[in-house]
Amino acid sequence: MLRNWWQIYGLSALVVLSSCSVTKRLGPEERLLNKVQLEVLDGIPDDLADYEDVLRQRSNSSVVGLRIPMWFNLMVSTTALEESKRRHAERGKEPGGIRWWLAERMGEPPVVYDALLTERSRMNVQSLARRKGYLNATCVSIVDSLDPSRASVTLQLELGHSWTIGE
Numbered sequence: 227m228l229r230n231w232w233q234i235y236g237l238s239a240l241v242v243l244s245s246c247s248v249t250k251r252l253g254p255e256e257r258l259l260n261k262v263q264l265e266v267l268d269g270i271p272d273d274l275a276d277y278e279d280v281l282r283q284r285s286n287s288s289v290v291g292l293r294i295p296m297w298f299n300l301m302v303s304t305t306a307l308e309e310s311k312r313r314h315a316e317r318g319k320e321p322g323g324i325r326w327w328l329a330e331r332m333g334e335p336p337v338v339y340d341a342l343l344t345e346r347s348r349m350n351v352q353s354l355a356r357r358k359g360y361l362n363a364t365c366v367s368i369v370d371s372l373d374p375s376r377a378s379v380t381l382q383l384e385l386g387h388s389w390t391i392g393e
Contacts, residue, residue, distance in 0.1 A: 251300065251304070251335075251336060252336065252338065252375065256338045256339070257338065257339045257371060257373075257374070257375055257376055257377040258336050258337070258338065258339070258375060258376045258377070259283060259284075259285045259286075259337040259338065259339045259376075259377055259378075259379070260285060260373075260376040260377060260378045261285050261378040261379070262281060262283060262284055262285050262347075262378075262379045262381070263378070263379070263380045263381070264277055264278060264281070264351065264380075264381045264383065265380060265381065265382050265383065266383050266384075266385065267382055267383065267384045267385075268384055268385055268386070276354065276358075277351050277354060277355070277383070280347070280350035280351060280353075280354050281347045281350070281351070281381075282343040282344075282346045282347045282350065283337065283339075283340060283343040283344060283347060283379075284337065285337055286334060286336060286337050287334065295332065295333050295334045296333065296334055296335070296336055297333070298328050298329070298332040298333030299328070299329050299332075299333030299334055299335050299336070300333070300336070301328060301333075302325045302328050302329040302333070303325075306325055307325050307326065307329050310323050310325045310326060311326065314326075339369075339371075339377035339379070341369075344367050344369065344379050345367065347367070347379075347381060348365050348366070348367040348381055349365075351365045351381055351383055352364060352365035352383070355383060355385055358388075359388045359389055360385040360386055360387075360388055360389070361386075361389045362385075362386035362387065363383065363384065363385050363386055364383075364384050364386075365381055365382065365383045365384070366381070366382045366384075367379060367380070367381050367382075368380045368381075368382065
């Protein structure tokens with residue numbers, strides 16, 4: 227039984243946040259980008275963070291495994307948010323209010339899978355590996371889209387041997 231006020235508020239917040247459908251704002255042909263993962267098949271690159279910096283598309287951020295910022299964004303109706311922005315603009319004010327704060331400051335919109343951005347990420351990772359001296363580096367993108375509303379991307383980087391001057 228819940229005896230403390232913080233347990234009741236915490237449970238209420240989880241119920242409200244879990245009631246928001248993640249894919250409710252996606253179009254019929256759009257898929258939520260569930261995960262972007264970079265795998266190095268042979269060898270360990272100098273700094274994996276450099277390779278992650280050139281990715282063109284990343285999935286939504288998560289807090290303790292939950293996509294709470296995206297849920298904050300989904301709690302606000304898009305029509306109500308646009309109406310609020312319009313009213314503020316008519317009055318000559320900066321955007322603001324609780325809806326704007328939840329959607330824009332606390333929240334982030336769902337990231338939609340884009341095949342072009344995935345291909346650009348693949349080429350960027352491969353190009354960066356070649357600039358670092360792995361001239362035979364190849365990168366392959368694998369898109370897992372078994373779920374019709376979600377997609378996961380895995381970039382597999384095969385470095386090969388590092389070339390040095392004089393070889």
